[in-house]
Amino acid sequence: FDYIVVGAGPTGIMTAMGLAKAGFSTLIIEAGTDNVSLNTTVPGLNFQSLEDEEIAWNYHVKHYPENTGKRQSVLYPRSSGVGGCSIHNAMIHVMANSRDFKQMVDLTKDEGWSEESFRKYYNRITFTDMMDVVPVMKVMNHFGPLNMANLLSPDLKLIDVIEQIVGKSLLTSFTSKGLNQLSEAGKAMTDIVGDMQVPYNADPIAHGGSRYGVREHLLEAKNLPITIWTNTLVSKVILDNERRAIGVEYLKGKHLYRASPRSSQSDSGTPGVVHCRKEVILSAGTFNTPQILMLSGIGDTEHLRQKGIKPLINLPGVGKNLHDRYEVSVNYELDSNFKVTEKCLYSTDASKDPCLKQFLEEGRGPYASNGILSSRLSKSSDNLEEADLFTLTAAAYFTGYRAGMLEDILNKKNTMTMLVLKAHGNNRAGKVQLNSKNPRDMPDINFNYFEEGADKDLPAIVKGIKDARQRLGSLNSGVRELLPGPQVKTDDQIKEYVKNTAWGHHACGTSRMGTDKMSVIDTKFRVHGVSGLRVADLSIFPNLPG
Known part of the structure; x- marks a missing residue:
């Protein structure tokens, strides 16, 4: 493969499809299954999907320091599977604030992050099959049309x-x-x-009002050089002697990750290795991307040693800056x-x-x-x-x-x-740390509200x-x-x-973009100190957009 994308959530899928359309052979590795049911396709059953054990990853996070004894195990539901959290969320479709785009332009000095530039990409991924059927809803004057369902x-x-x-x-x-x-x-x-009103992603014409998102977009694509491995838990990124990412190690098996309520029914998984010619791209999410980085020896040196992991790249910002609404x-x-x-x-x-x-x-x-x-x-x-x-x-x-x-x-x-x-919000004191060096274990997540x-x-x-x-x-x-x-x-x-x-469910920031010593990636999504390794998910944002 040319590229390996770890995580089949919205960003991982769209990244992989962009690479494949450019002619690169791309492997998507997803820890969950490709499972859909009425729970995940019927808009009104979106709450049911949160308890669907086939896809559920139930994190229990801390809201306050351990010594307070307060709110030490708060349910934080995530979804595994092709589509990631887009197959269990409430489908709400709201644009980011203009300030969010400006902040990213100021950070990156790149007009590609501007609101005007973003609209071009947005129009490419907005679904247009309703244009001749029902009135088209356009946000502002130049947004793409959004598929809508009846109230x-x-x-x-x-x-x-x-x-x-x-x-x-x-x-x-x-x-x-x-x-x-x-x-x-x-x-x-x-x-x-x-x-x-709040628009949401459902398709009332071609798909009978069902949820429609990146999963369907991927599976409907034809003749693209994309391979999808499901039920495959990435355990680390492989770095060569030149500190270049050349592949990943993984465990093959269903429900291996212990956030799954069915993990106790699984075995230990079958280990394997897969290499790539160009790059590894982590799109595993705000909790799992920093976990994979740390398991790979990339993170705070002292913390890695405490967990029995050989430090390779000292990036103390990995897992820090965790925050939410x-x-x-x-x-x-x-x-x-x-x-x-x-x-x-x-x-x-x-x-x-x-x-x-x-x-x-x-x-x-x-x-x-x-x-x-x-x-x-x-x-x-x-x-x-x-x-x-x-x-x-x-x-x-x-x-x-x-x-x-x-x-x-x-x-x-x-x-x-x-x-x-x-x-x-104004709190950036949360952090994700390893509980152990076992890739099946969930990390220690504390938002420090x-x-x-x-x-x-x-x-x-x-x-x-x-x-x-x-x-x-x-x-x-x-x-x-x-x-x-x-x-x-x-x-x-x-x-x-x-x-x-209080609670939240839009965590971000744990692989923060920037140039200071606590940042993890540069403005091109490249992990500091490593070649051939990028991060593309919500963990990159210094501030939660929207």
């Missing part, structure tokens, strides 16, 4: 709630022709303040169920679940939506130049990732949730919670606050609620 079926209570939360103008766009157009407020996406729930209970989801069982048995039956037969109904009703961008302070709060509204009960969350969604059909997300920037982030989240309370609390129908709860009143009490309940 939930008409429900008088739901319509009333949406109208009170987001206003009549946006409600009209929700209920007239489904999700084919954005409201005026939504045109510029993350560079504006206001309410908007803070996300917090505000939940309200209404006086009666939403009729549209009342009979939904969130099941994969269409003979018992009328909502699934409708989706499979018509591509419509509650399961044609990812469940997000609207979103709102707002500023936590009038002094800010741009929005820093993103609030999603859903007709469901959700309080973060934990055991039993699916039961709550199934049984609590009269609840509304607003998810308050703090964008552009609020260790940095708490004086800015906590008040901002408090403001977001207050705004969500005001909006949900003003509903005409009888409502009762479930969380944070009426007993949580003062700013200090809300801050404690945030510290005790």
Whole structure:
């Protein structure tokens, strides 16, 4: 092979396809399977996919230092398999903020990172098969068209709630022709303040409303020199005497990685080696890319020696700079169920679940939506130049990732949730370290919540919670606050609620791009001190975009 790409997530797949289209023979190595089911293809069952043991990788991360004893095992679900987390996520499709592009241009001195340049690439990967079938939704004036699916079926209570939360103008766009157009407020996406619909990646025409993403894009490609190895866990990158990456070592077998709930059923795997003529590209994600680097002898010398690994390249920034958005729930209970989801069982048995039956037969109904009703961008302070709060509204009960969350969604059909997300947070104190030198073991992951920037982030989240309370609390129908709860009143009490309940699921930064001693890669994605080795995934970003 010319190139080896480790990880079949969105970036890994698109990187491999770009190389293959240029004529290079490319091997994609994926630790998971190529498995799809109704859990992964039906938009309304996206929460079910989080507990699909065939693809699930369940990390349990720490939020605070071990000596605090606080929140030492918080579920952080990831997906293995071809497509990576794009086969189990909520399919939300939102553009990055203009500031994010500018930061990358300033860092790299490369206009290729500019927003204008990015749009050219974006237009290449946006799906266009709906252009002659339904109205094309264009974000701003030059974005590519986005495939859209219809929102939930008409429900008088739901319509009333949406109208009170987001206003009549946006409600009209929700209920007239489904999700084919954005409201005026939504045109510029993350560079504006206001309410908007949230587009998501599903294909209502060619694929009957099912999830559509990079996995399907890859498997539909013809005559490309791409080979895909699934059920193959990369254990290290092989470096020659010149510190050049020449291949990888791996273990072959299903569910080998111990994040999988089925790992106890697997054997130890069959070891192997594969070489490449040009480069190895790590696209294993924010947790696994630094793990592979450290297992390969690339990282903090002292830490590697502690774990019994011979240091080859001293890069102390590997695994550092871990950070995420803070996300917090505000939940309200209404006086009666939403009729549209009342009979939904969130099941994969269409003979018992009328909502699934409708989706499979018509591509419509509650399961044609990812469940997000609207979103709102707002500023936590009038002094800010741009929005820093993103609030999603859903007709469901959700309080973060934990055991039993699916039961709550199934049984609590009269609840509304607003998810308050703090964008552009100020904490970079998280880290990923090895637990052992066994490649099957998960690393030690600690986000060290609020260790940095708490004086800015906590008040901002408090403001977001207050705004969500005001909006949900003003509903005409009888409502009762479930969380944070009426007993949580003062700013200090809300801050404690945030510290005790916040979570995230967009981790980044552990192979940071830059030129300082704590950076891991240069502006061309090349790992410092090594030739023929690059990183291409969310771990490269110094700051979480979006």
